Amino acid sequence: xxxxxxxxxxxxxxxxxxxxxxxxxxxxxxxxxxxxxxxxxxxxxxxxxxxxxxxxxxxxxxxxxxxxxxxxxxxxxxxxxxxxxxxxxxxxxxxxxxxxxxxxxxxxxxxxxxxxxxxxxxxxxxx
Amino acid sequence: xxxxxxxxxxxxxxxxxxxxxxxxxxxxxxxxxxxxxxxxxxxxxxxxxxxxxxxxxxxxxxxxxxxxxxxxxxxxxxxxxxxxxxxxxxxxxxxxxxxxxxxxxxxxxxxxxxxxxxxxxxxxxxxxxxxxxxxxxxxxxxxxxxxxxxxxxxxxxxxxxxxxxxxxxxxxxxxxxxxxxxxxxxxxxxxxxxxxxxxxxxxxxxxxxxxxxxxxxxxxxxxxxxxxxxxxxxxxxxxxxxxxxxxxxxxxxxxxxxxxxxxxxxxxxxxxxxxxxxxxxxxxxxxxxxxxxxxxxxxxxxxxxxxxxxxxxxxxxxxxxxxxxxxxxxxxxxxxxxxxxxxxxxxxxxxxxxxxxxxxxxxxxxxxxxxxxxxxxxxxxxxxxxxxxxxxxxxxxxxxxxxxxxxxxxxxxxxxxxxxxxxxxxxxxxxxxxxxxxxxxxxxxxxxxxxxxxxxxxxxxxxxxxxxxxxxxxxxxxxxxxxxxxxxxxxxxxxxxxxxxxxxxxxxxxxxxxxxxxxxxxxxxxxxxxxxxxxxxxx
Numbered sequence: 101x102x103x104x105x106x107x108x109x110x111x112x113x114x115x116x117x118x119x120x121x122x123x124x125x126x127x128x129x130x131x132x133x134x135x136x137x138x139x140x141x142x143x144x145x146x147x148x149x150x151x152x153x154x155x156x157x158x159x160x161x162x163x164x165x166x167x168x169x170x171x172x173x174x175x176x177x178x179x180x181x182x183x184x185x186x187x188x189x190x191x192x193x194x195x196x197x198x199x200x201x202x203x204x205x206x207x208x209x210x211x212x213x214x215x216x217x218x219x220x221x222x223x224x225x226x227x
Numbered sequence: 228x229x230x231x232x233x234x235x236x237x238x239x240x241x242x243x244x245x246x247x248x249x250x251x252x253x254x255x256x257x258x259x260x261x262x263x264x265x266x267x268x269x270x271x272x273x274x275x276x277x278x279x280x281x282x283x284x285x286x287x288x289x290x291x292x293x294x295x296x297x298x299x300x301x302x303x304x305x306x307x308x309x310x311x312x313x314x315x316x317x318x319x320x321x322x323x324x325x326x327x328x329x330x331x332x333x334x335x336x337x338x339x340x341x342x343x344x345x346x347x348x349x350x351x352x353x354x355x356x357x358x359x360x361x362x363x364x365x366x367x368x369x370x371x372x373x374x375x376x377x378x379x380x381x382x383x384x385x386x387x388x389x390x391x392x393x394x395x396x397x398x399x400x401x402x403x404x405x406x407x408x409x410x411x412x413x414x415x416x417x418x419x420x421x422x423x424x425x426x427x428x429x430x431x432x433x434x435x436x437x438x439x440x441x442x443x444x445x446x447x448x449x450x451x452x453x454x455x456x457x458x459x460x461x462x463x464x465x466x467x468x469x470x471x472x473x474x475x476x477x478x479x480x481x482x483x484x485x486x487x488x489x490x491x492x493x494x495x496x497x498x499x500x501x502x503x504x505x506x507x508x509x510x511x512x513x514x515x516x517x518x519x520x521x522x523x524x525x526x527x528x529x530x531x532x533x534x535x536x537x538x539x540x541x542x543x544x545x546x547x548x549x550x551x552x553x554x555x556x557x558x559x560x561x562x563x564x565x566x567x568x569x570x571x572x573x574x575x576x577x578x579x580x581x582x583x584x585x586x587x588x589x590x591x592x593x594x595x596x597x598x599x600x601x602x603x604x605x606x607x608x609x610x611x612x613x614x615x616x617x618x619x620x621x622x623x624x625x626x627x628x629x630x631x632x633x634x635x636x637x638x639x640x641x642x643x644x645x646x647x648x649x650x651x652x653x654x655x656x657x658x659x660x661x662x663x664x665x666x667x668x669x670x671x672x673x674x675x676x677x678x679x680x681x682x683x684x685x686x687x688x689x690x691x692x693x694x695x696x697x698x699x700x701x702x703x704x705x706x707x708x709x710x711x712x713x714x715x716x717x718x719x720x721x722x723x724x725x726x727x728x729x730x731x732x733x734x735x736x737x738x739x740x741x742x743x744x745x746x747x748x749x750x751x752x753x754x755x756x757x758x759x760x761x762x763x764x765x766x
Contacts, residue, residue: 113559120566155551184554185547186601189614189655204558204594207565 102128103218106147108138108164109182110156114203118151118210125211135164147177149218154183154191165195178217182210280377283363286370288312288331300356300379302349313375316346316356334360334373343380355384433529439514441486441525450529455501471497471505482512489514489523495536498529507536546604550597557597561590588634595662603711603727606734613653613738620682620689621646623654627661628680635669637676644682646689652759656735663728664693664755672697672752689759696752705745709733732757 105127107118115131122129130145132138135156150168154161165181168174178198181188182205192200198217201210273281273294280297282290289312293305301308301316308315314327321327321344333340339361346356357378365371427434427447435446443461451457454469470478474496485492492512497505509530516523564587571580605611628640650657668678675696682691700708711730736743736757747753 111555111559114555114562117559117562117566121562124566124569184551184558186598187612190612203554204561204590207562207569 102126103148104128104130104145105149105151105214106130106132106138106141106145107151108132108135108156108161109151109153110134111153114153121207121210122214127214135159135161138164139167142174149178149180149214151180151182151214152197154181154185154188162191162195165197169196178220180213180217278378280375280379282313282375282377284313284360284373284375286372288314288327288373291372297377300348300354300377301346307349316377318345318347318353321345330358330360331373334362335370338362343384346377353381354379355381431531433508435527435529437512437525437527439523439525441482444524453500454498469499471499473497478510485512485514495532506531506533508532543604543610546601550601553597554594557590557594561587561594564590599727599731602731606731611734611738613656615651615653617649617651618654620648620650620657623658624661624680624682624691627658627665631662631665631669634666638669638672638678639676640665640678640680642680642682644684646682646684646691648684648689650689650759652739653735656738657759660732660735660757661691661693663732664757667728667755668693668695668697668753671695675752687760690756691758692754692756694752694754699749699751699753700745700747701749702747705747708745709743 105122107115107122107129109115109118109131110133112133115133119129119131130141130147132141136159138150152161152165156164161181161183165179168177168179179195181192181195181197181200182203183191183200184203185191186202188200188202191197198220199213201213270292273292276294276296277299278296279294280300281294282297283292285291290309293303293309297308298304312327314322317327326342326344330340330342339359341357341359343355343357345353346358348354357380359376361374361376362370363372363374430447430449433447433449433453435443435450437443443458443466446458446461450461454466456466456469460466467475467479478494478496481492481494484490491514492510494510495507496510498508499505509532510527511530512525512527514523515526564583568580568583568587571583602611624642624646628642632638632640665678665680672678672695677696679694680691681694682689709729709732711727733743736759739759741757741759743755743757745753745755
């Protein structure tokens with residue numbers, strides 16, 4: 101069964117290209133332009149991993165990540181922050197995100213990081 | 228009769244006595260005549276002297292004789308004055324205070340009396356007489372009269388008086404000048420004081436002074452106008468509340484440190500205006516020595532830098548947003564390029580693959596430029612933070628070299644030396660330094676094919692050298708290359724870039740407590756070194 105990736109970004113181009121890349125790498129992808137909408141999607145889509153941009157307006161990736169990580173139901177889902185913000189590494193540890201990737205990213209790095217976090221997530225769930 | 232035949236000795240004697248007597252008489256007469264002559268000469272001499280009034284007074288002070296000098300000085304003829312008292316020469320006042328009698332008494336007691344004073348001539352005019360009265364005695368030391376010598380010193384007296392008056396005038400003028408000078412000085416100081424105060428009051432800044440232990444003792448009105456607090460509030464140390472809560476602890480510790488060390492304080496903090504709104508201020512406190520009072524005091528200035536702060540914040544925010552916005556389309560462009568790359572790989576179109584790779588390299592360059600702009604903004608506002616971690620330096624070197632090797636098919640990059648150690652530093656930033664130095668080495672050696680990277684580990688230092696064999700840098704520019712926007716001038720059009728790469732490298736190395744420098748000469752290539760004095764953990 102394909103792993104499900106939820107991508108949250110306010111830029112449609114990025115969403116489109118990421119969707120293409122990940123689908124070519126055999127992932128099932130759902131995209132979201134706002135943070136609010138991901139919480140509506142969660143029960144239906146049930147992602148295995150979330151890619152979260154940090155600079156999304158309204159709720160913001162920062163708050164959304166905090167919410168995901170403080171909720172019992174969702175805290176096990178790996179969250180990878182991805183942003184052009186150079187403070188992203190600090191933010192990742194501050195928000196308890198599982199990993200980060202700097203925009204613009206290398207396609208191979210993106211896939212590698214997703215796979216790495218999915219496998220460690222599996223290991224965790226095995227424990 | 229015995230007597231007849233005897234020559235009476237007395238007769239004989241009387242003869243000789245007779246002879247003797249007449250001789251003596253003759254002698255006496257001559258002597259007297261001599262004396263008289265001499266006396267006459269004296270009297271004549273005295274009578275003829277014109278510059279001195281020389282006269283004889285009897286015991287009652289009546290005038291006995293009169294000379295030409297007396298006549299000339301006092302105006303009386305001899306016949307008018309002889310027999311009258313010398314009192315007539317004295318002024319009414321002197322007569323009333325018995326001056327003539329006092330002088331006579333003095334002459335009697337001391338044989339002599341000197342006096343200078345105004346005397347009266349016959350015509351009632353005055354002259355300044357210098358008088359010596361000498362007591363004359365007979366053989367038995369009885370006083371028989373007085374000599375009185377008078378000189379007319381009116382001219383001298385007048386000259387003296389004029390001189391004195393002149394001296395007095397001079398003195399008065401001098402005093403006038405002195406007081407005028409004092410007035411002027413005072414006015415000048417007052418003016419300077421007033422002017423200083425006006426200037427201080429006119430300044431848009433808050434200017435205050437405090438004693439050496441920090442107690443406020445003066446401030447211009449801006450302090451009270453801005454804060455709405457009165458002087459008493461400040462005296463009672465209750466003024467700290469006007470500093471924003473978040474800045475207060477910082478401010479207090481800086482101020483206490485300065486009070487303790489006497490060193491200048493310079494700090495940014497928000498101050499509360501009377502309406503409750505906070506404004507950023509730059510606070511500078513300097514300890515000065517007051518020469519006149521021989522004591523130290525603090526001069527404290529508060530400069531409103533709120534607009535500047537806010538503009539800077541806006542600018543930083545703008546650069547942050549701009550770089551983020553620029554990077555967003557760049558991200559999708561890069562992703563599509565990579566997608567394209569994998570499609571072309573599948574189709575084995577090598578020519579198209581080459582073009583796509585070039586496009587990818589260009590996107591990376593564009594991304595680096597945007598990052599540099601963001602970095603420089605951070606450096607300028609002291610916001611370049613390091614994310615310190617332990618990593619293997621050699622791995623980073625190899626990784627960086629591989630990355631740069633991929634961008635140049637012309638140059639071969641060689642690594643010599645070993646750095647198989649863990650270092651504690653910001654990996655991304657050190658990577659950035661290496662990439663920067665390597666891309667410079669490639670950029671500035673278009674005619675050569677070799678670049679060397681040498682690494683050496685010493686006791687607690689790591690030295691990395693990036694060596695190219697290119698255009699080189701004149702020695703005068705060796706320090707300048709690390710300045711912002713430096714370019715090898717005549718090459719500016721030949722080589723692209725913002726000229727901030729080395730500035731950022733230097734900043735990163737300095738933040739690590741390290742050192743960066745260059746050894747180079749034109750035409751002989753450049754060797755860039757950086758040294759990191761970091762604790763090294765041998766695995």
